[in-house]
Amino acid sequence: MANLTPGPLLLEIKGYRPLGFRDAELAWPRRSVPKSGLWHSDPVTILCYHTVERDWRSTLAVTPEAFSEHCAWLARRRVVPLEEAIERIDRLGRLPRGVTALTFDDGFAGLYEHAWPVLSHFGLPATVFLVAQTLSPEGRAVDWAPTSPPGAGTLHLDQVLEMQAAGIAFGSHSYAHLDLINLDADECERDLRESRRLLEDLLKRSVPYLAYPRGLHNETVHHAAEAAGFSHAFSLPEGPEEVTSYAIPRAVIIPGNGVTTLRFKTSRLYLPFRRTPLWPALRAVARKVGLGLHLDQSHTGRTLPRTSRPRNRMRR
Numbered sequence: 480m481a482n483l484t485p486g487p488l489l490l491e492i493k494g495y496r497p498l499g500f501r502d503a504e505l506a507w508p509r510r511s512v513p514k515s516g517l518w519h520s521d522p523v524t525i526l527c528y529h530t531v532e533r534d535w536r537s538t539l540a541v542t543p544e545a546f547s548e549h550c551a552w553l554a555r556r557r558v559v560p561l562e563e564a565i566e567r568i569d570r571l572g573r574l575p576r577g578v579t580a581l582t583f584d585d586g587f588a589g590l591y592e593h594a595w596p597v598l599s600h601f602g603l604p605a606t607v608f609l610v611a612q613t614l615s616p617e618g619r620a621v622d623w624a625p626t627s628p629p630g631a632g633t634l635h636l637d638q639v640l641e642m643q644a645a646g647i648a649f650g651s652h653s654y655a656h657l658d659l660i661n662l663d664a665d666e667c668e669r670d671l672r673e674s675r676r677l678l679e680d681l682l683k684r685s686v687p688y689l690a691y692p693r694g695l696h697n698e699t700v701h702h703a704a705e706a707a708g709f710s711h712a713f714s715l716p717e718g719p720e721e722v723t724s725y726a727i728p729r730a731v732i733i734p735g736n737g738v739t740t741l742r743f744k745t746s747r748l749y750l751p752f753r754r755t756p757l758w759p760a761l762r763a764v765a766r767k768v769g770l771g772l773h774l775d776q777s778h779t780g781r782t783l784p785r786t787s788r789p790r791n792r793m794r795r
């Protein structure tokens with residue numbers, strides 16, 4: 480494995496814009512509704528990984544071998560930075576033909592050792608959503624995962640800054656990884672605002688994107704995210720939900736997902752399909768007949784509650 484940090488030249492050759500957040504992001508245009516054609520392109524969705532580890536038997540960790548295989552396949556398509564994905568996403572949460580974006584929730588330490596070298600090798604941009612409290616002076620134990628991750632648990636600040644300098648982008652995964660739908664409006668806004676303040680302080684740049692812990696969100700959470708200063712937030716839909724700036728759908732990748740499943744999860748039908756009322760029943764049937772598609776979205780594999788209809792439409 481060579482070329483651990485992709486330079487601008489490699490990224491230009493592969494057709495990417497230079498990685499990392501730029502001043503222009505502060506002036507992100509906010510059109511009300513996407514105008515891209517709904518059925519004129521083959522969609523590829525935004526993917527959500529958690530971490531890459533060899534020795535952690537968890538629904539959150541794919542193996543280095545599987546991740547390398549995924550990245551080799553993705554590198555033959557077009558992986559764009561998240562801000563570009565937002566610009567190009569349609570009403571159904573889909574990206575144009577051959578395009579996807581990579582995100583990682585939780586900021587686990589395995590990203591530094593196992594994911595970043597592979598991303599760099601293939602020149603793939605990615606965004607990592609950090610639990611801000613893990614970088615605070617008091618720190619934060621990983622008590623939201625079913626089992627504890629090996630070693631350090633989550634990324635250290637120096638690792639985050641090193642990855643950021645090499646082009647990896649960072650967003651917020653809230654301050655304390657609480658289920659935001661269980662907080663009242665003020666508590667929720669406080670958590671999210673504090674996460675953004677701390678991360679912007681540490682990263683020395685704007686943090687406009689949020690990924691909801693466990694994908695849990697509702698209209699109150701959307702308002703809190705907006706009030707806390709986030710421009711866009713990402714979910715993990717488990718049923719009907721409208722795509723808006725504060726409910727941008729992603730498909731989660733979990734252990735056991737091979738390239739065939741990856742192809743399915745980035746297919747034209749996947750995201751619209753899993754946002755239908757039929758989804759829970761279809762998933763149960765798929766499991767029963769042993770399709771092995773590994774469709775769970777949440778950290779725990781439990782079904783997430785449906786969300787109320789949000790007032791905010793997608794904006795750019």
Ligand SMILES: [Zn+2]
Nearest residue numbers: 584585692693
């Ligand atoms: Zn999480």
